Amino acid sequence: TQTYLITLLPGDGIGPEIMAVAVEVLEVVAKQEGLSFEFTTALIGGAAIEATGEPLPAATLDACKQSDGVLLAAIGGYQWDNLPRHLRPETGLLGLRAGLGLFANLRPAAILPQLIDASTLKREVVEGVDIMVVRELTGGVYFGEPKGIFTTETGEKRGVNTMAYTESEIDRIAKVGFETAQKRTKKLCSVDKANVLEVSQLWRDRVTAMAKDYPDVELTHMYVDNAAMQLVRAPKQFDTIVTSNLFGDILSDAAAMLTGSIGMLPSASLGATGLGVFEPVHGSAPDIAGQDKANPLAQVLSTAMLLRYGLHQPKAADRIESAVLKVLDLGYRTGDIMSAGMTAVGCREMGRVLIEAL
Amino acid sequence: TQTYLITLLPGDGIGPEIMAVAVEVLEVVAKQEGLSFEFTTALIGGAAIEATGEPLPAATLDACKQSDGVLLAAIGGYQWDNLPRHLRPETGLLGLRAGLGLFANLRPAAILPQLIDASTLKREVVEGVDIMVVRELTGGVYFGEPKGIFTTETGEKRGVNTMAYTESEIDRIAKVGFETAQKRTKKLCSVDKANVLEVSQLWRDRVTAMAKDYPDVELTHMYVDNAAMQLVRAPKQFDTIVTSNLFGDILSDAAAMLTGSIGMLPSASLGATGLGVFEPVHGSAPDIAGQDKANPLAQVLSTAMLLRYGLHQPKAADRIESAVLKVLDLGYRTGDIMSAGMTAVGCREMGRVLIEAL
Ligand SMILES: CC(C)[C@H](C(=O)O)[C@@H](O)C(=O)O
Ligand SMILES: CC(C)[C@H](C(=O)O)[C@@H](O)C(=O)O
Numbered sequence: 217t218q219t220y221l222i223t224l225l226p227g228d229g230i231g232p233e234i235m236a237v238a239v240e241v242l243e244v245v246a247k248q249e250g251l252s253f254e255f256t257t258a259l260i261g262g263a264a265i266e267a268t269g270e271p272l273p274a275a276t277l278d279a280c281k282q283s284d285g286v287l288l289a290a291i292g293g294y295q296w297d298n299l300p301r302h303l304r305p306e307t308g309l310l311g312l313r314a315g316l317g318l319f320a321n322l323r324p325a326a327i328l329p330q331l332i333d334a335s336t337l338k339r340e341v342v343e344g345v346d347i348m349v350v351r352e353l354t355g356g357v358y359f360g361e362p363k364g365i366f367t368t369e370t371g372e373k374r375g376v377n378t379m380a381y382t383e384s385e386i387d388r389i390a391k392v393g394f395e396t397a398q399k400r401t402k403k404l405c406s407v408d409k410a411n412v413l414e415v416s417q418l419w420r421d422r423v424t425a426m427a428k429d430y431p432d433v434e435l436t437h438m439y440v441d442n443a444a445m446q447l448v449r450a451p452k453q454f455d456t457i458v459t460s461n462l463f464g465d466i467l468s469d470a471a472a473m474l475t476g477s478i479g480m481l482p483s484a485s486l487g488a489t490g491l492g493v494f495e496p497v498h499g500s501a502p503d504i505a506g507q508d509k510a511n512p513l514a515q516v517l518s519t520a521m522l523l524r525y526g527l528h529q530p531k532a533a534d535r536i537e538s539a540v541l542k543v544l545d546l547g548y549r550t551g552d553i554m555s556a557g558m559t560a561v562g563c564r565e566m567g568r569v570l571i572e573a574l
Numbered sequence: 575t576q577t578y579l580i581t582l583l584p585g586d587g588i589g590p591e592i593m594a595v596a597v598e599v600l601e602v603v604a605k606q607e608g609l610s611f612e613f614t615t616a617l618i619g620g621a622a623i624e625a626t627g628e629p630l631p632a633a634t635l636d637a638c639k640q641s642d643g644v645l646l647a648a649i650g651g652y653q654w655d656n657l658p659r660h661l662r663p664e665t666g667l668l669g670l671r672a673g674l675g676l677f678a679n680l681r682p683a684a685i686l687p688q689l690i691d692a693s694t695l696k697r698e699v700v701e702g703v704d705i706m707v708v709r710e711l712t713g714g715v716y717f718g719e720p721k722g723i724f725t726t727e728t729g730e731k732r733g734v735n736t737m738a739y740t741e742s743e744i745d746r747i748a749k750v751g752f753e754t755a756q757k758r759t760k761k762l763c764s765v766d767k768a769n770v771l772e773v774s775q776l777w778r779d780r781v782t783a784m785a786k787d788y789p790d791v792e793l794t795h796m797y798v799d800n801a802a803m804q805l806v807r808a809p810k811q812f813d814t815i816v817t818s819n820l821f822g823d824i825l826s827d828a829a830a831m832l833t834g835s836i837g838m839l840p841s842a843s844l845g846a847t848g849l850g851v852f853e854p855v856h857g858s859a860p861d862i863a864g865q866d867k868a869n870p871l872a873q874v875l876s877t878a879m880l881l882r883y884g885l886h887q888p889k890a891a892d893r894i895e896s897a898v899l900k901v902l903d904l905g906y907r908t909g910d911i912m913s914a915g916m917t918a919v920g921c922r923e924m925g926r927v928l929i930e931a932l
Contacts, residue, residue: 306769336807341694357715357737357771364772368740375776376738379715383730409820411664413715414722418733441823445831448806449694462767465799466824473803 219252221283228262229500230510231289237512237567249532261291261305271308285526286493290500318485320392321351325471330544334476351464352389386422393458394430407459479511479552482518494522508562511550539573577610579641586620587858588868589647595870595925607890619649619663629666643884644851648858676843678750679709683829688902692834709822710747744780751816752788765817837869837910840876852880866920869908897931
């Protein structure tokens with residue numbers, strides 16, 4: 217049997233705790249499905265800054281490149297918030313995305329019937345919501361040049377970033393959008409600000425042109441301000457959303473919060489080579505780090521995404537996803553998703569019941 | 575008595591209908607408060623394109639400049655969506671903002687007890703929400719240069735916009751943010767993306783520096799993705815939000831939709847000279863235009879903002895706001911805010927009961 221090389225990037229805060237649970241789960245599923253994994257752990261974010269002075273050591277990027285898939289937990293913490301930009305945890309994350317060419321970020325936001333009451337929205341508004349945000353991840357204003365803080369002729373400082381996309385950058389993410397929609401309900405909504413921004417106009421033109429290759433997909437366009445409204449007003453109208461880096465950052469978080477339980481949401485970042493990074497949507501939660509309080513389920517579901525999208529092992533992915541639903545059905549809840557009548561568990565205990573469920 | 579010159583820009587779609595109601599209301603309040611108004615109507619948006627070939631004729635900008643305040647209704651419609659950019663209704667609006675130097679946009683989003691059930695969020699989450707978004711309106715990626723669609727060395731097209739702010743642009747809007755917070759609950763949240771964008775880093779540095787001039791205001795900072803989440807998760811945590819043009823566009827719409835009734839929300843766009851433009855947050859709703867179905871209350875409340883922020887006539891503004899609450903208490907509702915047991919009225923009828931209430 218093939219051995220998959222997996223790089224683990226536990227990062228900061230609750231990262232190591234939730235990663236430990238995910239690895240245990242993966243090992244059990246490996247035995248069940250006859251798969252073989254070899255793990256390498258590498259440094260990123262604040263942990264890497266402390267150990268090596270930089271948020272993304274070359275050794276980490278190399279390890280990732282040599283592996284078949286990367287599991288990332290979370291990065292960041294207050295103690296690194298005021299470092300110069302090139303030394304910040306986030307810069308490590310952006311470097312990882314760029315270094316591995318991960319231009320497509322898939323962020324599902326689906327309401328689980330077991331957790332529907334966690335939503336701040338009314339039950340009838342969110343029941344059945346199942347949105348996939350396809351976010352461009354290596355372009356746009358996150359990476360555009362020129363950028364920096366410059367001095368104008370009058371001697372004032374001027375902060376500058378460049379929001380830019382080339383046709384080929386738009387085409388490759390639009391393709392992921394259409395193909396994702398094809399596997400779902402065949403509805404694709406492209407979000408832009410084409411009424412104001414030239415970069416969005418090019419985006420809209422290219423996405424529109426590509427639609428003829430996907431006659432089975434129903435394409436709509438929406439301005440980003442309206443999309444933010446519509447997510448609150450009537451989220452069920454959306455299936456797959458494709459959008460640029462910054463708009464995807466904002467809208468995928470808004471969509472995630474519709475569920476009320478972002479401790480449950482995984483994500484996948486994919487490139488052209490098939491190598492992907494899989495990580496929870498939530499952050500490193502430094503306030504509860506090391507207290508065995510974290511919810512490991514988003515990390516576990518990220519492992520399922522690794523199996524499904526990275527390693528093409530859908531059966532193993534299904535097993536994990538079913539186990540997660542089962543522990544929820546059995547009433548186990550970490551603090552972030554706790555509600556009356558349920559059984560409160562810590563991070564490790566959640567791992568234990570998951571393995572039982574497997 | 576002084577005569578105020580008011581320029582009316584009814585624009586497109588439902589614009590003329592709701593403007594007619596607002597003007598009637600203003601005339602009644604004028605009599606009651608001993609104020610005198612002179613109105614000039616000018617063209618903007620699609621209506622201006624049809625009549626003159628451009629979305630913001632010079633005559634319109636001149637009329638606005640010579641007046642004491644501008645009431646705008648709404649612009650846009652499907653028939654102008656595919657015109658070249660310089661001929662689009664939105665371009666007229668952006669030209670008006672730039673031409674009058676309206677750098678500060680105030681967008682309140684408050685839950686009215688009478689309409690709380692219109693919200694898609696649970697009552698306990700939105701009860702008492704009262705947010706003021708202070709959005710920068712003449713800078714950032716909306717206006718930054720260079721912008722356009724260029725051809726790269728490899729012959730592909732590249733869409734480019736520039737997200738930029740100078741120190742003085744940041745300072746003048748931050749000042750409006752602090753002063754607005756001072757008049758409210760003294761809590762100001764500045765929203766940016768300083769973990770990624772240099773322009774946001776300069777923004778955060780300047781806002782932080784200004785805080786020492788407002789020791790009574792509690793300043794916090796939040797990343798825009800988190801702000802989009804927190805508006806859904808726990809909107810009551812916010813009082814005044816100050817942010818850049820694009821982030822304000824997105825977040826003010828998300829905040830507006832928390833109320834569930836954007837047909838109720840006014841806005842004010844202010845500059846250094848005291849001249850302001852006052853307009854509803856909602857759009858031109860071409861689908862119901864000319865059918866006497868539109869909700870005129872956001873336009874009427876925009877008139878109250880004109881009186882309060884533009885003409886410094888708080889008593890007249892109070893009168894209008896009280897009348898709006900009164901007609902709601904009496905159970906009058908246009909279609910967009912209709913609910914069981916209330917009295918359905920059209921646009922004109924809503925105007926009539928408003929005047930009765932005055
Ligand atoms: C941490 C930050 C750089 C990052 C982003 O903005 O992309 C995060 O918000 C995310 O969405 O993954
Ligand atoms: C119509 C459009 C140009 C405008 C904007 O983006 O500013 C609108 O969305 C608004 O918020 O006033």
